[in-house]
Amino acid sequence: KAGVTQTPRYLIKTRGQQVTLSCSPISGHRSVSWYQQTPGQGLQFLFEYFSETQRNKGNFPGRFSGRQFSNSRSEMNVSTLELGDSALYLCASSLGGTVTDTQYFGPGTRLTVL
Amino acid sequence: AQTVTQSQPEMSVQEAETVTLSCTYDTSESNYYLFWYKQPPSRQMILVIRQEAYKQQNATENRFSVNFQKAAKSFSLKISDSQLGDTAMYFCAFIGTHHYGGGSNYKLTFGKGTLLTVNP
Numbered sequence: 001k002a003g004v005t006q007t008p009r010y011l012i013k014t015r016g017q018q019v020t021l022s023c024s025p026i027s028g029h030r031s032v033s034w035y036q037q038t039p040g041q042g043l044q045f046l047f048e049y050f051s052e053t054q055r056n057k058g059n060f061p062g063r064f065s066g067r068q069f070s071n072s073r074s075e076m077n078v079s080t081l082e083l084g085d086s087a088l089y090l091c092a093s094s095l096g097g098t099v100t101d102t103q104y105f106g107p108g109t110r111l112t113v114l
Numbered sequence: 115a116q117t118v119t120q121s122q123p124e125m126s127v128q129e130a131e132t133v134t135l136s137c138t139y140d141t142s143e144s145n146y147y148l149f150w151y152k153q154p155p156s157r158q159m160i161l162v163i164r165q166e167a168y169k170q171q172n173a174t175e176n177r178f179s180v181n182f183q184k185a186a187k188s189f190s191l192k193i194s195d196s197q198l199g200d201t202a203m204y205f206c207a208f209i210g211t212h213h214y215g216g217g218s219n220y221k222l223t224f225g226k227g228t229l230l231t232v233n234p
Contacts, residue, residue, distance in 0.1 A: 106158065
């Protein structure tokens with residue numbers, strides 16, 4: 001079974017632009033979570049989607065948004081990019097989106113904002 | 115709010131030796147799950163081991179085992195017979211089972227990580 005895939009793997013953008021990142025979960029998994037990883041803040045939860053609904057959201061500004069499609073694939077969008085948005089963005093999928101389900105991570109998208 | 119603390123930013127160990135990584139957490143919940151994830155340099159984060167809080171028996175997975183002390187809120191990872199491929203950043207993570215405000219709290223809370231280097 002294929003693992004979690006994320007595209008693109010690397011992105012370079014300039015301040016003020018917007019960006020969309022994509023995540024394809026493991027086949028059969030219905031929950032997708034997004035995390036931001038930076039050297040200073042570590043891993044921080046962005047949001048979680050299950051059956052096309054956002055169920056949980058972290059403490060990030062409204063510039064960060066996401067959605068999930070009927071095939072469980074998810075996209076994350078960041079508008080009006082700031083230098084501080086440079087980070088590794090990880091998505092994780094799990095089977096049923098309950099606390100008993102282990103989250104499996106993708107390789108991440110490394111975003112650099114210039 | 116839950117917090118996870120890893121007090122050792124970096125550690126090193128000689129190949130074939132044993133090393134223990136520390137993790138403490140704070141929560142008011144009685145049932146929860148704890149994890150150790152491994153992130154090799156420029157590679158994908160993978161699950162190493164998982165512990166359910168209501169199970170008293172410590173989880174083991176081949177060379178990896180945990181020492182779970184619920185009263186002390188401690189969850190350390192022991193790596194036996196360390197191998198060069200164990201070189202990675204190790205993250206301790208927590209997920210609770212309590213639902214706040216009628217919603218889900220399905221999110222992992224991570225520690226800052228411990229960079230483990232295995233030397234030949």
